[in-house]
Amino acid sequence: MTFSPDSLQYDASGLIPCIAQDHSSGEVLMMAWMNAASVAKTLETGKVTYWSRSRQAFWVKGESSGHLQSLVELRLDCDRDCLLALVDQVGPACHTNRRSCFYTAIRDGAEQELMAPMDDSL
Template sequence: MSLWLELEQARRGDCRPLSEVLDAMPWNADGLVAAIAQRHDDGEVLMLAWMNRTALEETLASGRVCYWSRSRQRLWRKGETSGHRQRLVSAHLDCDGDALLLKVEQQGPACHTGRPNCFYNDLDGEQLRVAVSGPA
C-alpha cells in the first residue's frame, strides 16, 4: 500500500519520518511541487511558488521560507533582495503529496509588484480586471 493510502486511513497523531514522506512525494518532472503561501493570521492567500526538496528541507529547518526560482534556476529565499521575508508558521501537505500549504508571517508585500498578494487580477466574464493598483 502506498504511503498516501496509508495516510488516508491514519488516525490523528499518527506520524511518519519526514525522509519517508519526501521520498514518496510525486515531485514533477523538474523535481518541484507547488507551494501556496497563506498569511497565518487572517488566511489571505499571498502567492504560489515552487519548491524542490532542498528548498522544502531548508524551509522546515530554518523557519525562513525558501523557494525554487524557475526563472533563475536557483534557490530563492523570499525577501533576500526586497526584505519582504516570509517566516514559516506551519507547513501542510495535501492528501496525495503534490501540493504544499505554507502558513506564513509576511513582512511587507508578498508580490514583487509591491501589491499585498500576487492575486490582484480578477477574471470577470470575458475580461481580466486589475483589482489592486501597484504602489505609486
C-alpha cells in the same frame, strides 16, 4: 511519523508547487516552486525558501527586498503533490509590490484589478 522531503510527489523536473497563505488572515499570497532541498531548508531555517526555475538557484523570499516570509506551518495536500505554506508575511508578497500575486479578477468577461501596489514609504 517522521517527515522526509523525499516522501513528496515531485514533477518530472523535481519540483512541487507551494502556495503561500497568510496564516492569520487566510489570504492567498502567491505560488512558487520548491524542490526537496528547498523544502528541507524552509523547515530548517523557518524562512520560506523556493527554487527559482529561471536562475536554477534557491530563492529565500524577501532576502533582497526585505519582504520576508516566515514559516508558521507547512502542510501537504492529500496526494502529497502540492504544499501549503502558512506564513507571516512582511510587506508585499508579489514582485509587483502588491500584497498578493492574485490581484486580478475576471468579472463579466473582463479583467479587473483588485489592488494597487503597496506604498513602501510608510
